[in-house]
Amino acid sequence: MVLIYRIFINLILILSPIIILLRLLKKKEDLQRFKEKLGFFQKNNTKKKLIWFHGASVGEIQSIIPLLEKYEKSKKIDRILITSNTLSSSKIISKIKLKKITHQFFPIDSNIIVKKFIKHWKPSMAFFIDSEIWPNMLINLNKEKIPTVLLNARITQKSFKRWIKLKNFSKFIFTKFELCLSANKETVRFLKRLGTNNVKYFGNLKYSQSENEKIEIDNQTIKFISKRTAWCASSTHNSEEEFVGIIHNKLKKKYKNLLTVIIPRHIEREDQIKEQLSNLGLKVHTHEPKSKINKNTDIYLVNSFGKTKSFYSILNNIFLGGSLINHGGQNPLEAVRYNCNILHGPNISNFKEIYKFLGNQKVSTQISNMNQITHILDKLLASKKTKKNIKDKINSIGQKILKKNFQEINLILNRL
Numbered sequence: 001m002v003l004i005y006r007i008f009i010n011l012i013l014i015l016s017p018i019i020i021l022l023r024l025l026k027k028k029e030d031l032q033r034f035k036e037k038l039g040f041f042q043k044n045n046t047k048k049k050l051i052w053f054h055g056a057s058v059g060e061i062q063s064i065i066p067l068l069e070k071y072e073k074s075k076k077i078d079r080i081l082i083t084s085n086t087l088s089s090s091k092i093i094s095k096i097k098l099k100k101i102t103h104q105f106f107p108i109d110s111n112i113i114v115k116k117f118i119k120h121w122k123p124s125m126a127f128f129i130d131s132e133i134w135p136n137m138l139i140n141l142n143k144e145k146i147p148t149v150l151l152n153a154r155i156t157q158k159s160f161k162r163w164i165k166l167k168n169f170s171k172f173i174f175t176k177f178e179l180c181l182s183a184n185k186e187t188v189r190f191l192k193r194l195g196t197n198n199v200k201y202f203g204n205l206k207y208s209q210s211e212n213e214k215i216e217i218d219n220q221t222i223k224f225i226s227k228r229t230a231w232c233a234s235s236t237h238n239s240e241e242e243f244v245g246i247i248h249n250k251l252k253k254k255y256k257n258l259l260t261v262i263i264p265r266h267i268e269r270e271d272q273i274k275e276q277l278s279n280l281g282l283k284v285h286t287h288e289p290k291s292k293i294n295k296n297t298d299i300y301l302v303n304s305f306g307k308t309k310s311f312y313s314i315l316n317n318i319f320l321g322g323s324l325i326n327h328g329g330q331n332p333l334e335a336v337r338y339n340c341n342i343l344h345g346p347n348i349s350n351f352k353e354i355y356k357f358l359g360n361q362k363v364s365t366q367i368s369n370m371n372q373i374t375h376i377l378d379k380l381l382a383s384k385k386t387k388k389n390i391k392d393k394i395n396s397i398g399q400k401i402l403k404k405n406f407q408e409i410n411l412i413l414n415r416l
Helices: 002-025 034-038 058-063 065-072 087-093 111-121 135-143 157-164 167-174 185-193 219-226 240-252 267-278 308-312 349-360 370-383 391-413
Strands: 050-054 079-084 101-105 125-129 148-153 179-182 199-201 229-236 258-264 284-286 299-301 317-320 341-344 364-366
Touching (some): 002 034, 002 111, 002 135, 034 101, 058 079, 058 087, 065 079, 065 391, 079 087, 087 101, 111 135, 125 391, 148 185, 148 391, 157 185, 179 185, 179 391, 185 199, 229 240, 229 308, 229 370, 240 258, 240 267, 240 370, 258 308, 267 299, 341 370, 349 364
Parallel strands (some): 050 079, 079 101, 148 179, 179 199, 258 299, 341 364
8 A cells, every 4th residue: 555655645746747737827836945945945944852743734833833843942942843834824924923943835745856855854752733644754754753743633434444455554554653642532442453553632723822922903003993883703714704704794784884704714815705705796805914994895805814803802603614515624722822703614624623622612603594694783783782701711621732742742752
């Protein structure tokens, strides 16, 4: 099976120039840095201990920021390498103000390239976040006796069914992890069945919070939104913005000064979103701190990375996207920390345990159709009340989870 996988990856490597060119045209790659994925790495000046974290995109990287802050303070760690796959994640990482961090795009999982990567960076320890499992990289890290951890691990039922069909291959790959720290109880069961030797569950790292969280939003935008009856649709995906636009038109019949803030998950879709909303007769303003906002604006479209928390701080009612489509939802905890009312669709498989907790706390509501969300938003906009403050409770849970993960990782780090 390893041989078949390597043949498949090498085919992707051959086709990679075409794939990357298409992604460049779609503004999904960095024109200056895409070569990192092909084995042309940044200079490594680190001669002491380097630890490496890999996460696919924004959500995975944000979940480990509190952990990165702890290792920033550690005298035992000289450099923290972070790799990711997406352009959006690289922009989020560039805003993390930690001196030890170096960002590198994750290379194609070709056996030749990953050997070169490991030799170049020489990590003392490697962490793969969530469900990032790359066979060639794991095999070669294991050969070099580099301890590897699956951090905040999440295996969905769908991916488990795929892995279990290749039982021998799965066991061969998953035994390469020295430690798996699971994000939920379901994943613990799946990992054990897939052959992992050392699985522990302390909770989801997404409950923890950065020590250096900052709100960055200009006064003009704050004043404009505060004068309107406003709500927000955040982390939306294709088709969800149009859904939100239709709801806006329905609610506008009652709330003449209604403003809907949309924060799409992928900002490179900006032109497509504006076209969809304009076709609904809506006036769209794109987030530009220094540009004048037309008083007749219907939709305030946020087209920059790392702004969600800033908008949560001034809005009470949030619909979280990725939940109406077959995606699995987005992390609601950021919005809850600002005492927002959370609305979401039925597809929340990525955050089942978190949403169950929030449902028990009566701070989130599931909606299944347009009439339902319109009715609930109408009541929320009319009442102008927020849910009870559970920020301290979430932070307390997050600190305990972070401490347990940190201690477990250090048992390995301290022996290196």
